[in-house]
Amino acid sequence: MPAVDLVVVGGGSGGIGAALAAARLGLSVLLVERADTLGGTAVRGGVHCWQPSAGGTGIPFDIYRRLKRLPKAVAITSIGRHCLWPGPQEPYPFPGGENVVDPRRRYIETLQRCGARSMAEDEAFVRECWHGVVFEPEAYCQVVEGLLAGTGRCTVLKGATFAGVRMEGSRVALLKLSTGEDVEAAFCVDATADIDLAVACGCRTLLGQDGQDTFGEPGASEEPNDHLNAVTLIYRVTPADQPAVQPLPDGSPEGCWWRPSFPVAVMDHMPREGLTVNMLPAMEGREASDMGPQAAYDECRRRVHAHWRHLQVEYPEFRRYRLSQFAPALGVREGRRVVARYMLREQDLMAGLSGQSHDDTIAIADHGLDTHGHATGRAGCRELREPYGIPYRCLLPVGVDNLLVACRGAGFSSLAASSCRLSRTMMGLGQAAGTAAAIARRSGCDLADVRASDLRAALLEQHVHLEWPLPESLRQHLTDEDTY
16 A cells, blocks of 8 residues: 555544545545444444534534535534423423424534533523534535545545554554555554554553542542443434334343433434434443443443333333434443643643643633543533633654544543543544644654644634634634535
C-alpha cells in the first residue's frame, strides 16, 4: 500500500472529524475502521442523537446541513414529558424522559447545555435551552461517506484494523493492517474506542476512577479504583399493527436485575418512525469489561427484553409499539485514557473559559459531569455554569511524536471524560487533530511544534467556535441551515 500523509484508525466521531479535516486541507488520508460501517457509537451504539452541548460547529454542522437534504433524515428535538416534572393531566409519571421532534427549533439552539443549577431545579431553563439533534443512522452513514469521498483524498478501509506497529525511536514508522498490508504515514490519529493504537505504541494509559491525589480533583474518589461508567444497550421500538404486550423470550428475566427498580430511560422520537430507548443503564461498566464484549452484549439483550416488558405491562401507551431493533454494539461510556502532555481535569471544567488560561484551546464543551451506575459511587450529573476549553495538548500523548489521540481516550481525567465524551465534542477533537496534521505536514514540523495560534486560526476559518457566547459572524453562518 502506498504511503500516505495521515492514517486514522477508528471511524467513529473523532476519526470522521480527523479524516475529513485533513483531506479537505490537502492531505492523503487512509481511514481504517474495524466494523462494516462508519459512525462508531453514533451508529453502531444506537446513539442516533447529539445532545445539547457547546462546540458543535464546524464539521458537525456540515453533516447536519447535508442530512437536511435527505427526506426525514434529521430533526431538532425539545424535551417532552419527564419523570422529574409530571403534568397534572398525566395518568402516571413518564418512566424517564422523552425528546420530541420540534420543527420550531434550529441547529443553533442545540449549542447550549450550561446554565442550569440542575435539571430538577430549573425546569423552565432546561425546556427553553436544551435541544438536541436526532438522525437516522443509514442517512448519517450516507452523508459521512459522501463527504469523505468528495474530498478525493481519503481512502476508507472498512472491516479492517491495524495488527501491529513498527516504531523508530519515538515515531510510528509503519502500521501493519489486518488485511496483511503495511502502510507508512507521516502522522497517525488514534480514534479507536479503547485507544488500541496508543497502547500498541507503548503510551502510558489510565483506566478507572482517578484518586484525589492523581490530579488534585476535589470531586475525585479518595483512592484510585477500577470502577467504570456504566454501559447501555439502546433499542428501537416502532408502531405496532395492534396493541399488545410482546411475549418475553426464553431465558430473559421477568424481574428487575437493577436495584431497587427498573432504571429510567431516555427516549428519542426519531425522524422517520418510532423511538430509541436508552435505559440508564443496562450494566455496570466494570461488569461489562470483565464479561467481555460478546457475553456483555448477550446479557444486556436479556435485560432489554425485561425492561421492555416492564414498560409494556406498566405503561399502556407502549403496547402500541413493538421492539424492532437492538443497536449492533453496546454504548460504552468509558475506557482507557492516554497520559497526554496536558490532562483535562475537574478544575478546568469548573473554571470554565473565563477561568482557564490555556492558549491552545481547540474545542469547547459544556455538558455536565455525567456518571451512570451504582458502582461509580457518584452517579448523577453535575451541571456547569459556562463552557470550558479543551487544550490541543490533550491530544498529544507523552512519548510518541507523530501520534494524536482524538477520542474519549484522550488526555482526560475520569471526571473530565464523563463530560466531554459526547459525539460532537469528539468530532471537534478529530477536526483539530486533522487540521494540526495538515499544518505540521505543510510546515515540516512535529505535531507538538504546531503553533497554537496557527491551529486556532485554521479552525476558525472552518467555522469552529472557540469562545462563548457565539460571535455574531458565526451566528449568521449557523442560521443558514438550508444551503451547502
